[in-house]
Amino acid sequence: MSALPQVDWARLRELRARFLDAESRATPAATADYFAFAHDVELYDMTFAQRIGWKWIAALRELEQRAPQLAPRTLLDWACGSGAAARALLASPLGARVERVNLWDRSQRAREYARRSLLELRPGLEVELCVRDGADLVLASHVLDELDEEGERALEAVLRSARACVVLESGAHASSRRLGALRARMLDEFTPLAPCPHREACGALALPTNWCHFFAKPPAEVFRDAFWAEFAREVGVDLRSLAYSFVALTRSNVEFDAAQHRILGRARLMKGRALLDACSREGVATLSLLERLDRKLFKTLDEPSNEPKLWRLELEGARITALRNAADASRDP
Numbered sequence: 001m002s003a004l005p006q007v008d009w010a011r012l013r014e015l016r017a018r019f020l021d022a023e024s025r026a027t028p029a030a031t032a033d034y035f036a037f038a039h040d041v042e043l044y045d046m047t048f049a050q051r052i053g054w055k056w057i058a059a060l061r062e063l064e065q066r067a068p069q070l071a072p073r074t075l076l077d078w079a080c081g082s083g084a085a086a087r088a089l090l091a092s093p094l095g096a097r098v099e100r101v102n103l104w105d106r107s108q109r110a111r112e113y114a115r116r117s118l119l120e121l122r123p124g125l126e127v128e129l130c131v132r133d134g135a136d137l138v139l140a141s142h143v144l145d146e147l148d149e150e151g152e153r154a155l156e157a158v159l160r161s162a163r164a165c166v167v168l169e170s171g172a173h174a175s176s177r178r179l180g181a182l183r184a185r186m187l188d189e190f191t192p193l194a195p196c197p198h199r200e201a202c203g204a205l206a207l208p209t210n211w212c213h214f215f216a217k218p219p220a221e222v223f224r225d226a227f228w229a230e231f232a233r234e235v236g237v238d239l240r241s242l243a244y245s246f247v248a249l250t251r252s253n254v255e256f257d258a259a260q261h262r263i264l265g266r267a268r269l270m271k272g273r274a275l276l277d278a279c280s281r282e283g284v285a286t287l288s289l290l291e292r293l294d295r296k297l298f299k300t301l302d303e304p305s306n307e308p309k310l311w312r313l314e315l316e317g318a319r320i321t322a323l324r325n326a327a328d329a330s331r332d333p
Helices: 006-024 038-046 048-066 084-091 108-121 149-160 173-186 220-224 226-235 326-330
Strands: 074-078 100-104 126-128 137-141 164-169 191-194 243-250 260-270 273-280 283-290 310-316 319-325
Touching (some): 006 173, 038 048, 048 084, 048 164, 048 191, 048 310, 084 108, 149 164, 164 173, 173 243, 260 283, 310 326
Antiparallel strands (some): 164 243, 260 310, 273 283, 310 319
16 A cells, blocks of 8 residues: 555655756756645655755764864754754754754745744744844755855855854755855855865866765665655655765864865775775865775775765875774874
8 A cells, every 4th residue: 555645646756856857957047936735845844855854964963073063052944945954953962052943945834844843843942934144053955956146145145144054955966066166155254164174175176077975874764664665666766875965164263184085975996996086175086995905994985874984094196005084083182
């Protein structure tokens, strides 16, 4: 027996087609409200928003390690949808001190749904359905594909009003490069927190074929759940693939380690070695890692992970001769 009536599966396929259309446009353009009915938001929240939430879990996990001092009391979720980004933050250690959340979305139905979902998660939380400048933290999620130039300027103005911000995108080539361009413009007032291991120009923008992206790990139970198996069949989604791009920026000072490299995308595994795209203050370079250097690590290189591959590397040319997880290195006396 199907988990949803066929009319709902058809509506989910229609929503996904609109998302993919926005993602594939060569020229940025504003899109209309997706949610014609309250039930649209419910369907979206139980499917696509869950997958966005899993991406936020990965991005926030990196911020927990790299910027544990990021402890906002006031939060603005801009283009909030059904509230996936704000819920992920509230459920993470970084959201423990949040007292007020402002929600904004072009869809009133989405704003109302998001408000209810946040109050279910944290009763007594102050939630306002409007933009308020000066938030400790602004979140924006899967939005650049749906903004024209005027809309992107509005987003940037909101980001600049905050102490810190995180923008998370789909991981597609075009949206990732737009995100890199936004980062470049923001560097006059902000410093990167993640995923960048430096404050220099984005190395992924140096070549038109490059883009900064990662792969989040879905919860293990998803692959044992009949609903998600049916969702994958009916809507045509690969449950294993959770590509995302993100940038976190702050007005505070950030210290960088020149030896740190952030590994991008997926490793290309070959017999006895792997090729890795690594970002550092020198730019993005393709490096070679021999299997014998760390056999246990090698076996996991092409698997999605919510643990950031931020490594301190020693190099001979383009070959990695030694590596250490940056989180482990930071705990050294």
